[in-house]
Amino acid sequence: MRLGRDSLAGLIFFAVSLILLVQSFGLPQLPLVPVGPGFYPRIVLIFMAVTSAALVVQDLLARRAEPADVPAPAQPQRAYGLVALSFVIVALYLVLLPLLGYRIATVLFVAALQATLERPTTWQQWAILAAIAIATSAVTYLVFERYLTVLLPRGSWTDW
Amino acid sequence: MRTVLRILAATAALAAMAMPAAAQNYPERPIKMIVPWAAGGDTDNIFRPFAPLLQKHIGQPIVIANVTGASGTVGAREAKGSPPDGYTLYAVHDYIHLVHYAGVTDVKYSDFEPICLLSATPSVLTASPKTPWKTWAELAEDAKKRPGQITVGATLGSTSHIFPALIEKAAGVKFKYVSYEGLAPRMNAILGGHVDLTDSNLTQKGKVDAGQLKFLAIAAEKRDPEAPDVPTLKELGMDIVYAVLRGLLVPKGTPAAVRAKLDEACGKAAKEAEFADAMKKQGTRVSYLNAAEYGPFLDKLDRESKVIMTELGLAKQ
Amino acid sequence: MFELLGHGLLTVLQWNYLVPLFAGTLIGVVGGALPGVTITMTIIVILPFTYGLDPLQGLAAMTGVYVGGSAGGLVTACLLGIPGTPSAIATTFDGFPMARGGAPGRAIWLGVWSSFFGGLIGGLFLILVTGPLAAIALQFGPWEYFSLFVLAMAMVAGLAESSFIKGLLSTAIGLLITVIGTDPIGSVPRFTFGSEFISGGFPFLPVLIGIFAFAQIMSDIEKPAVPKTPEAVLATQPSLGVSLGVSHFKVIGEILGRPFLLLWSTVVGILIGVLPAIGGSAANMLAYDQAKKFSRHPERFGTGVPEGIIASESSNNANVGGSLVTIMAFGIPGDAVTAVMLGAMTIHGIQSGPLFVSQQPALAYGIYAAYILAHLLMVLILAAGALFMLQITRVRLAVLAPVVLVLCVIGAYALNNTMQSVYVLLIFGVFGYALVKGGFPLAPLILGLILGDQIEINLIRAIMTDDNPLLFFTRPISGALLFCAALSVALAVWQHMRHRARTAREEAPDF
Numbered sequence: 001m002r003l004g005r006d007s008l009a010g011l012i013f014f015a016v017s018l019i020l021l022v023q024s025f026g027l028p029q030l031p032l033v034p035v036g037p038g039f040y041p042r043i044v045l046i047f048m049a050v051t052s053a054a055l056v057v058q059d060l061l062a063r064r065a066e067p068a069d070v071p072a073p074a075q076p077q078r079a080y081g082l083v084a085l086s087f088v089i090v091a092l093y094l095v096l097l098p099l100l101g102y103r104i105a106t107v108l109f110v111a112a113l114q115a116t117l118e119r120p121t122t123w124q125q126w127a128i129l130a131a132i133a134i135a136t137s138a139v140t141y142l143v144f145e146r147y148l149t150v151l152l153p154r155g156s157w158t159d160w
Numbered sequence: 161m162r163t164v165l166r167i168l169a170a171t172a173a174l175a176a177m178a179m180p181a182a183a184q185n186y187p188e189r190p191i192k193m194i195v196p197w198a199a200g201g202d203t204d205n206i207f208r209p210f211a212p213l214l215q216k217h218i219g220q221p222i223v224i225a226n227v228t229g230a231s232g233t234v235g236a237r238e239a240k241g242s243p244p245d246g247y248t249l250y251a252v253h254d255y256i257h258l259v260h261y262a263g264v265t266d267v268k269y270s271d272f273e274p275i276c277l278l279s280a281t282p283s284v285l286t287a288s289p290k291t292p293w294k295t296w297a298e299l300a301e302d303a304k305k306r307p308g309q310i311t312v313g314a315t316l317g318s319t320s321h322i323f324p325a326l327i328e329k330a331a332g333v334k335f336k337y338v339s340y341e342g343l344a345p346r347m348n349a350i351l352g353g354h355v356d357l358t359d360s361n362l363t364q365k366g367k368v369d370a371g372q373l374k375f376l377a378i379a380a381e382k383r384d385p386e387a388p389d390v391p392t393l394k395e396l397g398m399d400i401v402y403a404v405l406r407g408l409l410v411p412k413g414t415p416a417a418v419r420a421k422l423d424e425a426c427g428k429a430a431k432e433a434e435f436a437d438a439m440k441k442q443g444t445r446v447s448y449l450n451a452a453e454y455g456p457f458l459d460k461l462d463r464e465s466k467v468i469m470t471e472l473g474l475a476k477q
Numbered sequence: 478m479f480e481l482l483g484h485g486l487l488t489v490l491q492w493n494y495l496v497p498l499f500a501g502t503l504i505g506v507v508g509g510a511l512p513g514v515t516i517t518m519t520i521i522v523i524l525p526f527t528y529g530l531d532p533l534q535g536l537a538a539m540t541g542v543y544v545g546g547s548a549g550g551l552v553t554a555c556l557l558g559i560p561g562t563p564s565a566i567a568t569t570f571d572g573f574p575m576a577r578g579g580a581p582g583r584a585i586w587l588g589v590w591s592s593f594f595g596g597l598i599g600g601l602f603l604i605l606v607t608g609p610l611a612a613i614a615l616q617f618g619p620w621e622y623f624s625l626f627v628l629a630m631a632m633v634a635g636l637a638e639s640s641f642i643k644g645l646l647s648t649a650i651g652l653l654i655t656v657i658g659t660d661p662i663g664s665v666p667r668f669t670f671g672s673e674f675i676s677g678g679f680p681f682l683p684v685l686i687g688i689f690a691f692a693q694i695m696s697d698i699e700k701p702a703v704p705k706t707p708e709a710v711l712a713t714q715p716s717l718g719v720s721l722g723v724s725h726f727k728v729i730g731e732i733l734g735r736p737f738l739l740l741w742s743t744v745v746g747i748l749i750g751v752l753p754a755i756g757g758s759a760a761n762m763l764a765y766d767q768a769k770k771f772s773r774h775p776e777r778f779g780t781g782v783p784e785g786i787i788a789s790e791s792s793n794n795a796n797v798g799g800s801l802v803t804i805m806a807f808g809i810p811g812d813a814v815t816a817v818m819l820g821a822m823t824i825h826g827i828q829s830g831p832l833f834v835s836q837q838p839a840l841a842y843g844i845y846a847a848y849i850l851a852h853l854l855m856v857l858i859l860a861a862g863a864l865f866m867l868q869i870t871r872v873r874l875a876v877l878a879p880v881v882l883v884l885c886v887i888g889a890y891a892l893n894n895t896m897q898s899v900y901v902l903l904i905f906g907v908f909g910y911a912l913v914k915g916g917f918p919l920a921p922l923i924l925g926l927i928l929g930d931q932i933e934i935n936l937i938r939a940i941m942t943d944d945n946p947l948l949f950f951t952r953p954i955s956g957a958l959l960f961c962a963a964l965s966v967a968l969a970v971w972q973h974m975r976h977r978a979r980t981a982r983e984e985a986p987d988f
Binding site: 194225226227231237238259262264316317336337338339340341348349351354355 | 616618659661662663673895938941
């Protein structure tokens with residue numbers, strides 16, 4: 001039998017709660033606190049184990065009640081590849097942020113994500129894209145660092 | 161993440177090697193001051209008025225960064241990991257010794273270089289309005305009758321815990337500790353009578369005048385002119401002088417020339433009348449030591465903290 | 478008293494007070510509208526400017542930020558579906574569907590006028606019942622707080638559309654996130670697997686920004702074929718959305734025509750505000766839940782009903798009034814924002830506490846006056862800037878997504894100036910997106926996150942103070958709160974049973 005989405009999620013959270021529950025017994029006791037640091041997490045984890053188990057049961061019961069051969073409702077085409085790519089670009093941005101510094105990394109990030117979501121075709125569009133990227137970085141930098149005294153990450157490779 | 165950290169550490173080391181040339185022109189850009197507690201807290205209130213004064217004498221903006229979490233140790237770790245170029249200052253108090261011996265963090269005061277000691281805030285033993293005692297003597301008598309039943313709100317393992325623990329030891333009584341991290345939650349609990357005692361300071365005087373709190377004793381050498389009715393612990397026969405001491409450190413490896421500039425600017429800033437006024441409002445007095453004096457002072461404080469923590473059974477074996 | 482208030486109003490109407498108040502309100506509205514920039518961050522950012530001002534100027538500016546921020550969040554919530562601040566979370570539930578459904582002007586002005594009325598009623602409470610209300614809050618010990626938080630979670634788990642069990646599981650996940658990292662009592666690392674990164678824990682705000690901003694933006698990115706932004710919706714219905722022009726009489730009529738809803742949401746907001754340590758982020762969700770529970774058509778909540786917006790927005794501005802009660806009467810901050818305000822007062826040498834109002838009447842009534850005027854200014858600013866605010870929605874997703882994400886990154890970074898928070902942002906962005914795809918409601922998770930630490934701390938405090946666990950039930954206020962929690966769970970289960978019996982299973986993502 002193929003597991004449903006809810007059963008799968010339920011099983012994952014059930015497993016996580018059991019693993020952490022076992023871990024919680026290895027936590028040290030404190031001399032001053034009567035119940036120790038594992039006490040409250042155990043309550044939360046047991047609550048989580050029970051609810052995730054209930055989710056699995058509920059899903060299995062619902063599946064049994066419904067005939068299995070009902071076709072899934074037609075879903076509109078979804079661009080999951082684009083979502084994955086966007087996450088990767090954000091991740092790269094965060095890696096580069098402390099290396100290149102806020103100003104450079106932000107220009108690159110804004111340009112890259114824009115080009116990914118909507119690829120420019122003419123050179124004018126490329127110019128607008130570059131202008132938006134540079135403006136975003138410059139304006140936020142000026143506003144936050146110069147006027148709002150919020151220090152932004154500085155690049156350890158560039159010192160900029 | 162680990163590799164990122166490693167790359168960061170490596171580049172920080174490289175930057176440190178290239179430093180001496182840059183030291184002459186220091187400071188060229190804004191300086192970050194890491195305060196390891198929340199904005200609006202006691203420590204923040206001491207360093208915020210100091211920042212513009214230091215800025216005046218060092219010639220670059222001082223930007224306060226509240227790096228909070230895990231009893232102030234997140235900020236300590238962040239300060240330790242910052243490049244030692246003088247662009248990161250670390251605002252510290254006695255907790256740095258205590259949390260180290262309590263085993264909360266491996267960061268130690270010796271991971272830093274001293275710049276200056278700025279202020280001392282004497283601790284005041286404070287009682288809830290719902291308690292029957294009016295004086296220390298009544299409290300001591302009651303505490304002897306009911307060992308381990310009188311509750312004390314404290315940040316476990318930090319200054320507000322050490323101070324009542326010192327009293328316990330000197331008076332031969334036993335309290336029960338309840339975790340209330342930070343002065344604000346402690347005030348809430350003590351006003352509502354949910355704990356009996358706590359450590360506070362003279363900033364709470366307004367509530368005492370309103371009859372909402374009772375100051376039982378102050379841990380200073382002599383009575384404070386702001387609260388002349390509050391006896392010192394020494395008068396009450398306990399040899400306890402306890403104050404929260406706040407100062408500035410920089411990461412180890414900061415060039416001597418940079419430290420000298422900071423030391424000089426701090427000295428001038430701390431002597432401003434404006435700073436003394438601001439500290440008075442925080443129930444605090446200016447207690448300035450320069451870098452040369454602050455170093456040995458910290459060594460002494462650390463030895464004492466180790467002894468206290470061990471004696472109280474709070475040190476991690 | 479009214480003489481004092483009149484005097485306060487005249488004082489604040491002078492230029493040297495009106496300018497900081499206006500600036501504060503404007504900055505608050507803009508900060509509140511920007512996702513990833515919270516009221517806390519906005520108020521911290523303006524704190525240094527207040528040092529050079531006199532106490533009332535500084536406090537007027539901060540009051541302006543607080544009021545403006547609580548209202549400004551609704552603009553982003555309605556137009557982008559991302560709460561600009563945590564106190565606008567529930568506004569997204571109905572404000573966004575209503576704006577997408579072609580009535581952005583109605584959504585925004587319902588929010589603005591609800592904030593206005595909620596705020597004014599809150600102000601009335603602030604002035605009249607500061608003393609008595611704060612006295613009640615002070616009776617709350619760790620037992621009462623624990624029971625109150627349990628009640629809050631029981632109520633919000635019932636919000637979940639698709640499944641009560643998923644709502645509960647979401648709550649558990651939120652609570653679990655707060656457990657990971659250093660324990661709040663003894664600083665023992667928990668579930669860190671030896672990693673220094675995890676031992677710092679997952680700070681609430683980066684987690685919140687990550688879950689909300691990423692889940693929303695990524696959900697938009699995955700649908701290239703359908704209209705991506707309200708702009709596209711508006712383009713297909715030009716007659717509806719080019720301006721935010723609505724009949725203000727009609728909108729105000731819609732709000733005042735539901736006096737019970739408005740009053741009850743306001744009362745919820747005020748009470749949550751008066752109780753320390755809960756804050757605006759819980760107030761709007763509770764008020765929303767209450768509105769849904771009392772509604773004759775709870776199943777239509779989440780599709781763009783006006784009640785949802787009115788409940789959320791009137792409660793979060795009333796919450797500001799409640800928080801001011803607590804800091805002014807007792808000198809106890811209810812949340813991070815008021816903690817900063819209290820810090821600013823102390824820096825100016827002002828002792829807030831029970832003597833504050835009687836000893837510093839000029840200052841106290843000046844704050845009341847600033848609070849009331851800030852609401853008027855907030856309406857004016859939004860009226861003047863509403864068309865500009867709409868421009869946000871005209872920007873294409875390809876431009877909007879990177880800019881919003883950059884602001885989220887700044888917001889996370891500036892919270893405590895470490896990259897750690899920014900990494901947390903991304904991790905929970907991925908996690909939040911996965912949860913939305915799995916059909917999990919986010920609201921109970923967020924409430925678990927907000928309250929998690931406080932629940933644990935108060936539970937342990939109660940045990941440390943007295944080892945008798947029955948006190949949770951035998952202390953009258955605590956016992957009553959727990960009873961209400963049990964009742965709330967029973968009601969939610971019953972509602973879901975009835976709901977399921979009546980309608981077929983729907984596969985709409987609960988977002």
